[in-house]
Amino acid sequence: MKHKEQERIFGDWMARHKGLIYKAVRTYANNPEDQEDLFQEIAAQLWFSIPKFKGKSAETTWVYRVALFCSMAWTKKEKRRREGTGAYKQEQPFLSLRPEKEDPRLTWLYEQINQLSSLDRSLTLLLLDGYSYKEMASILGLSESNVGVRINRIKKSLTEKIEQKEDAKHGI
Numbered sequence: 471m472k473h474k475e476q477e478r479i480f481g482d483w484m485a486r487h488k489g490l491i492y493k494a495v496r497t498y499a500n501n502p503e504d505q506e507d508l509f510q511e512i513a514a515q516l517w518f519s520i521p522k523f524k525g526k527s528a529e530t531t532w533v534y535r536v537a538l539f540c541s542m543a544w545t546k547k548e549k550r551r552r553e554g555t556g557a558y559k560q561e562q563p564f565l566s567l568r569p570e571k572e573d574p575r576l577t578w579l580y581e582q583i584n585q586l587s588s589l590d591r592s593l594t595l596l597l598l599d600g601y602s603y604k605e606m607a608s609i610l611g612l613s614e615s616n617v618g619v620r621i622n623r624i625k626k627s628l629t630e631k632i633e634q635k636e637d638a639k640h641g642i
Contacts, residue, residue, distance in 0.1 A: 471521045479520050484513065487533045490599065494534075497583050497591050498541035508544050515540045527608070534599075535609050538592040545588055582631055586624065593620055 484491075491512055499505040519536050523529075583594050589610065596606045603617045610617075 476520050494537040494541045512537050512540045542588045
């Protein structure tokens with residue numbers, strides 16, 4: 471594949487799938503500096519994955535798979551790094567991923583999703599984006615029944631947390 475063609479595909483994928491990438495970044499990285507790092511890692515992995523894309527799956531499935539597996543690997547690497555050293559503080563991130571005014575309900579939801587296991591975070595993102603169990607299974611390499619069981623557990627857990635939050639809000 472020629473460099474110009476790879477640049478065109480990369481620019482196209484980044485433009486069309488930036489929302490998908492943002493969701494993965496926001497789910498796996500907590501602060502703006504980490505979000506910037508993870509975004510750059512995903513972008514780099516997407517770039518290198520272009521010659522391997524053969525069109526056997528949907529382009530969105532490919533981008534999601536790269537973003538999610540990259541996010542999971544980044545999370546493990548960051549955990550090991552932070553256990554060994556203090557967090558690095560960058561003054562000004564290159565990208566501003568957060569919207570200027572954010573809905574507190576969305577912030578709460580991302581906080582809850584961030585507490586899930588890496589695999590459950592990925593399933594939650596795919597579910598929120600409307601993927602079928604079959605598509606999720608294909609992207610993550612699971613069985614459809616495993617996807618269904620995990621999603622039902624996630625929904626139950628989030629519902630309980632919402633109820634607890636509402637009870638606390640009303641002093642119950």
